[in-house]
Amino acid sequence: MQQMTPSLKSTPFSVASMCHFLCRWSLSALLLFASLHQAHANPESDAEKTTTANADVTFNRDIRSLLSSRCFACHGPDEESREAGLRLDQADGDEGAIGLAIEPGSIEDSELWSRITSDDESMLMPPPDSHLKPFSKQEQQLIRRWIESGADYEAYWAFTPPTQPKTPEVQNQGKPWSDQTIDRFVLQKLVAQGETPAREADARTLIRRVTFDLTGLPPTREEIRQFSAAYADAPETAWEELIDDLISRPQYGEHWARHWLDLVRFADTNGMHKDFYRNHVAYRDWVIRAFNDNLRYDDFTRYQIAGDLYPNPTKDQLIASGFHRLHLIIDRGTALPEESHVKNVIDRVTAVGTAFMGLTVQCAQCHDHKFDPITQKDFFSLYAFFNNIDAAPETNPKIMSDGLQEPIARWPTAKQATDLKRFDKKLADANAKLSKIEIAIAAQREKESDAGKQEIIGDALSKQSQELTLLIKEQGTLQKRMAALNRERRAVERNVEKAMVMKERDTPRETFVLIRGQYDAPGKTVPRNVPGFLPPLKKASEVASRMDLAEWFVAPENPLTARVAVNRFWLSFFGVGLIKTAEDFGNQGEVPSHPELLDELAVSFVESGWDIKALVKRIAMTKTYRQASNTSPERFKADPENRLLARGPRYRLDAEVIRDQILATSGLISTKMHGPSVKPPQPDGLWKAVSMTDERFQPDTGDSIYRRSVYTFWKRAMPPPQMTILNAPFRDACIARRERTNTPSQALLLLNESEYLRAARHLAQLALERSEDERLAFAWETVTAKLPDANEQQIMLDLLDDLQEDYLADPKLTDELCRGTALTTPEAKSELAAWTVICNTLYNLDITKTKD
CATH class of the missing domain: 1.20.120 (Four Helix Bundle (Hemerythrin (Met), subunit A))
Known part of the structure; x- marks a missing residue:
């Protein structure tokens, strides 16, 4: 972690002071961390199945995923790799499972059963040399029960249009819990599993949780006080008014835009070879405006897929079409132009497939998909929509001084x-x-x-x-x-304001199926079309257009678009989607934890006019969301990922939220919106280490370095380490959900990052402006939204006394922490140094890094 140590020349104080402090940290501080650590923090682990022993076994919920993970690669949709003329992904047809491998009602007559339970390795399926995990005893019994009950195959749930399910009538231990539809579906599952909801979280926890979720920023002390008082008098009214206020703030759009920018791999550089600057600021700012203006999600989709094809496209529609220009792109002369062109188009298809379909369509570029019914022809039929761009396939840095490459729209x-x-x-x-x-x-x-x-x-x-x-x-x-x-x-x-946009060639380019996916091996020509297993495309003219494709995505009969969208919004609130694999709704993805709730959300979302803010408010208003996050060790062990939703969401905050929280609570954050990306300080030499042009990182100065993280310059070859250390993606691929790890480098970052130490000192200066008996409560409440109890206060005050003695005894170390201030006396300097470390300690508490 040496690279994260800031230079003495670039910071107002040395990290040596921090290291000195850590070496002499008192036992009381360690006890503080232990007392505040929440032992029930959620790890990233696979959720256990919650099917009860007496529940009916169904193909979609219980069997499909088992066969997909073990069998479909050889007995699935891919005709070229199919073995023994057998398809286990479908019941009927010449190669269907029923009659060939499965005899409904009889395991003795079902070859599938004998193969998955065989003691003979030459007969066992999956074969031992496949390196696939064999079926466990529990999984075998599920398959046995399914065969004996009739081996009913079901149409795949994700490829069937959602319908409005009946809202369940259910009570919590004989008492009403909530009259909200979402809560009733959640409670129905809890009751079926013999569980009950958790109590409601306290007012301080609730305002902190929802303010983070809707704006990505913490609440102020004044907002906490006002809400707590209002909530005590009229909780439902106060809660709804708080949500309405947060949704109306400009910070709402900045926060939700960040999730979308992950998904569409937004960055400020090309990401390949010399990784040149590429100006996509207009697209990023449009996304922020779209969320703040509550642009309907169907239009949000149309604009990005085909904004340039409107009869008289608006500025926003043209900028949105820049979605197709966000892919990685290589420099001229590095590869053959034909190869570069194919890579670019494949990237566009992949982005559309992930963002709007929730499918791994790219798996069918070389052969038929091995798990989902997407043929190679289907892939290249989609490819054909994006194969007609009037643009060079490579970067030409000689004509890109402003980081833009034609086609470009201009608005002087x-x-x-x-x-x-x-x-x-x-x-x-x-x-x-x-x-x-x-x-x-x-x-x-x-x-x-x-x-x-x-x-x-x-x-x-x-x-x-x-x-x-x-x-x-x-x-x-x-x-x-x-x-x-x-x-x-x-x-x-x-x-002049300008943006890279999508533009069609006058003469459509012919599209071929590329044999084995090779750019120089064209096969049969294919027309523009959608996958055959999904509803048919309606064409406005003889040749289908991207606008036809956009309308197909938001058509009522499309089974994927709304489901994929609402699941992603749910994930942002709860840390895991109703479908955990938000990027994959196909056979390799997980089944929904609450399938009826997912469909209810999807149908209601469409019926609302694709109203994003209404959906966000609806989720935030639920009793499910307002539950306390703490639970017993036994209940946590039974459901570590909270798939039953028997408690409130609790997980580590994203890197950007942690950084923005530190800037906000320290009083340093800049509220300036939009405009060019900015470069906060980072260790010197990181860019040079990955640059082929001897490029050096030059940090910005002034208020620019305190702007929200959504505006941070994103170099794909070396993204900001403050972000990636805390699991932000590199933005070289579409990411629908971030991983959350727990590593020593994360703790070192939060302790030693120069700007975070600067923020701690700024908060310390604000605390010292208050009376002596108010300081600790002020700092604690500002950072955590809580008030310290008597034990916590005593531990911190003892630590403060120890620190002040240490810094009085070490003037050189104290001067480093106080560099740049107007303080002159040893007493004043040691006091500020001690409070700086106190505030830095607060920034490293578990609660500060965690949404509770």
């Missing part, structure tokens, strides 16, 4: 438009004049040549030479003038 101001028009007129006039001069020069040279041949000498030849010299001089003067005009024009052009 009135003055800029006038200035550009004036420059264009001057350049056109100059160019016309230059052409005339060049013609005159050529003619004059020809005259001189003719004169030389006729041996004309004297005044006539001298006059011709003088005229040629004057013409050449005039040419040079005009060329310099044109160069100056071009420089002035480029200066205006650089400040």
